Amino acid sequence: xxxxxxxxxxxxxxxxxxxxxxxxxxxxxxxxxxxxxxxxxxxxxxxxxxxxxxxxxxxxxxxxxxxxxxxxxxxxxxxxxxxxxxxxxxxxxxxxxxxxxxxxxxxxxxxxxxxxxxxxxxxxxxxxxxxxxxxxxxxxxxxxxxxxxxxxxxxxxxxxxxxxxxxxxxxxxxxxxxxxxxxxxxxxxxxxxxxxxxxxxxxxxxxxxxxxxxxxxxxxxxxxxxxxxxxxxxxxxxxxxxxxxxxxxxxxxxxxxxxxxxxxxxxxxxxxxxxxxxxxxxxxxxxxxxxxxxxxxxxxxxxxxxxxxxxxxxxxxxxxxxxxxxxxxxxxxxxxxxxxxxxxxxxxxxxxxxxxxxxxxxxxxxxxxxxxxxxxxxxxxxxxxxxxxxxxxxxxxxxxxxxxxxxxxxxxxxxxxxxxxxxxxxxxxxxxxxxxxxxxxxxxxxxxxxxxxxxxxxxxxxxxxxxxxxxxxxxxxxxxxxxxxxxxxxxxxxxxxxxxxxxxxxxx
Amino acid sequence: xxxxxxxxxxxxxxxxxxxxxxxxxxxxxxxxxxxxxxxxxxxxxxxxxxxxxxxxxxxxxxxxxxxxxxxxxxxxxxxxxxxxxxxxxxxxxxxxxxxxxxxxxxxxxxxxxxx
Numbered sequence: 001x002x003x004x005x006x007x008x009x010x011x012x013x014x015x016x017x018x019x020x021x022x023x024x025x026x027x028x029x030x031x032x033x034x035x036x037x038x039x040x041x042x043x044x045x046x047x048x049x050x051x052x053x054x055x056x057x058x059x060x061x062x063x064x065x066x067x068x069x070x071x072x073x074x075x076x077x078x079x080x081x082x083x084x085x086x087x088x089x090x091x092x093x094x095x096x097x098x099x100x101x102x103x104x105x106x107x108x109x110x111x112x113x114x115x116x117x118x119x120x121x122x123x124x125x126x127x128x129x130x131x132x133x134x135x136x137x138x139x140x141x142x143x144x145x146x147x148x149x150x151x152x153x154x155x156x157x158x159x160x161x162x163x164x165x166x167x168x169x170x171x172x173x174x175x176x177x178x179x180x181x182x183x184x185x186x187x188x189x190x191x192x193x194x195x196x197x198x199x200x201x202x203x204x205x206x207x208x209x210x211x212x213x214x215x216x217x218x219x220x221x222x223x224x225x226x227x228x229x230x231x232x233x234x235x236x237x238x239x240x241x242x243x244x245x246x247x248x249x250x251x252x253x254x255x256x257x258x259x260x261x262x263x264x265x266x267x268x269x270x271x272x273x274x275x276x277x278x279x280x281x282x283x284x285x286x287x288x289x290x291x292x293x294x295x296x297x298x299x300x301x302x303x304x305x306x307x308x309x310x311x312x313x314x315x316x317x318x319x320x321x322x323x324x325x326x327x328x329x330x331x332x333x334x335x336x337x338x339x340x341x342x343x344x345x346x347x348x349x350x351x352x353x354x355x356x357x358x359x360x361x362x363x364x365x366x367x368x369x370x371x372x373x374x375x376x377x378x379x380x381x382x383x384x385x386x387x388x389x390x391x392x393x394x395x396x397x398x399x400x401x402x403x404x405x406x407x408x409x410x411x412x413x414x415x416x417x418x419x420x421x422x423x424x425x426x427x428x429x430x431x432x433x434x435x436x437x438x439x440x441x442x443x444x445x446x447x448x449x450x451x452x453x454x455x456x457x458x459x460x461x462x463x464x465x466x467x468x469x470x471x472x473x474x475x476x477x478x479x480x481x482x483x484x485x486x487x488x489x490x491x492x493x494x495x496x497x498x499x500x501x502x503x504x505x506x507x508x
Numbered sequence: 509x510x511x512x513x514x515x516x517x518x519x520x521x522x523x524x525x526x527x528x529x530x531x532x533x534x535x536x537x538x539x540x541x542x543x544x545x546x547x548x549x550x551x552x553x554x555x556x557x558x559x560x561x562x563x564x565x566x567x568x569x570x571x572x573x574x575x576x577x578x579x580x581x582x583x584x585x586x587x588x589x590x591x592x593x594x595x596x597x598x599x600x601x602x603x604x605x606x607x608x609x610x611x612x613x614x615x616x617x618x619x620x621x622x623x
């Protein structure tokens with residue numbers, strides 16, 4: 001008799017739940033040592049509903065198809081000098097932030113979902129984590145392959161993994177993910193799958209992918225499309241995972257709420273760098289940070305938390321602060337980069353009149369009053385040949401590790417300083433949100449590797465700026481400083497010059 | 509948060525202990541009203557640094573990037589140390605006057621510049 005073909009459902013059952021068994025000669029808690037210490041109670045792993053009934057063989061088939069399309073576009077871009085199609089070389093700074101700050105996180109996500117795929121006691125959730133782990137590795141690889149084309153022509157991309165581990169502003173995304181991967185499996189799921197990939201994901205992907213589309217970067221757009229169906233799978237996993245935790249035991253609710261509060265704030269602080277990129281680095285703007293926050297968090301997030309209210313979950317603590325600050329944070333972060341352009345592997349520049357007008361229009365309440373005067377003063381200094389640099393190293397927040405440039409919610413001229421004491425030492429934070437996170441787990445955050453403090457401890461190559469920049473692998477005079485006067489600008493101008501018509505139009 | 513997911517008694521290395529700074533301590537200084545300096549500045553200073561040396565040498569070299577610094581009268585400035593009003597004496601060391609590891613010094617100069 002010919003073998004009967006299995007139905008999709010049967011096949012899925014064999015590929016997932018069929019892989020699990022009840023251990024007989026080892027104790028379950030020895031096999032899954034991380035399953036209980038966070039206090040999460042799961043009574044029935046069988047109740048996990050897989051949001052995607054995707055089997056491994058189908059997964060390979062879909063992914064292979066997407067890869068074929070992506071690499072065809074990358075090849076075509078390389079053969080046709082696709083880098084000449086971007087709006088302006090300043091756009092590349094968005095790509096630099098992406099490869100330096102985001103791509104290494106994809107790899108970290110790959111590693112930690114592989115860890116979850118081993119350590120979650122439920123087979124259904126393990127399989128989902130396994131697929132996400134492979135997705136994240138694919139994203140990391142395809143991003144590297146896509147952006148490597150730009151690395152042939154532009155600066156600051158050449159050693160991104162090394163920079164990710166060392167540079168002051170890259171310690172922001174790095175420490176964010178280190179915090180998540182050093183947490184337990186359920187906190188990680190809530191942090192990355194729910195708070196980041198579900199609640200805040202559009203605020204990461206829209207600025208980069210729409211930014212790429214608006215600015216002629218077809219390679220990054222294609223990568224974005226290639227990742228999109230994976231991302232929607234990850235989002236659904238995040239929401240289902242949180243629902244599952246909430247439904248399993250009422251005692252899980254306050255724990256999950258605490259993680260939502262923490263990871264909303266951590267994600268929001270991390271996104272201030274992305275918002276800065278959006279408002280300042282894209283030659284052709286997509287929307288302002290403030291508009292993006294309104295549509296992707298205030299509206300979408302509002303509906304989500306209204307839906308989760310039936311489990312006893314409320315909106316993240318300090319969401320009101322994020323709303324109140326939305327007209328300020330990107331300007332404050334741009335000021336950080338302008339202050340320290342000498343030590344960054346991205347370029348900055350003086351904001352021109354057209355850009356000032358856009359910022360006034362998008363930020364009518366805040367920009368002209370609080371930030372424009374600062375930019376005009378800087379521009380004036382630069383025109384006199386005295387470009388403003390901050391030669392002191394900034395005070396950093398112990399938790400988010402961003403220079404402490406954020407101001408009090410009701411007073412945009414006064415920096416928000418918060419401090420905690422732990423075992424006789426002071427720990428400074430930039431906000432009530434970061435202070436709460438520190439105060440909850442001071443033993444964890446007292447270990448933070450703060451780039452400025454590490455320089456003063458003598459752990460970063462030396463005591464002078466050039467020594468530290470060497471240790472960062474910043475190619476000095478090319479990767480750092482302003483765009484104006486950079487080798488990148490000179491090259492771009494040469495290219496554009498060559499593309500203007502040179503044949504004189506014959507006189508009639 | 510209701511549950512702390514650290515094992516009881518867990519401790520880790522405190523990375524910024526004063527012993528790690530080779531005889532110096534960290535001091536943060538912020539010139540209020542001048543947000544062209546985006547954040548407070550971190551300085552590694554021995555506790556016996558005279559306050560006068562901090563202002564005359566170190567702060568001057570850092571803040572002179574702002575043209576307004578030249579006309580600042582520091583003798584009329586208002587100071588706080590770790591959130592408390594503070595009347596520092598230029599001749600005495602910062603350590604003697606209560607500046608500890610990771611202390612925050614803020615100061616306000618007149619006239620307040622709006623830029």
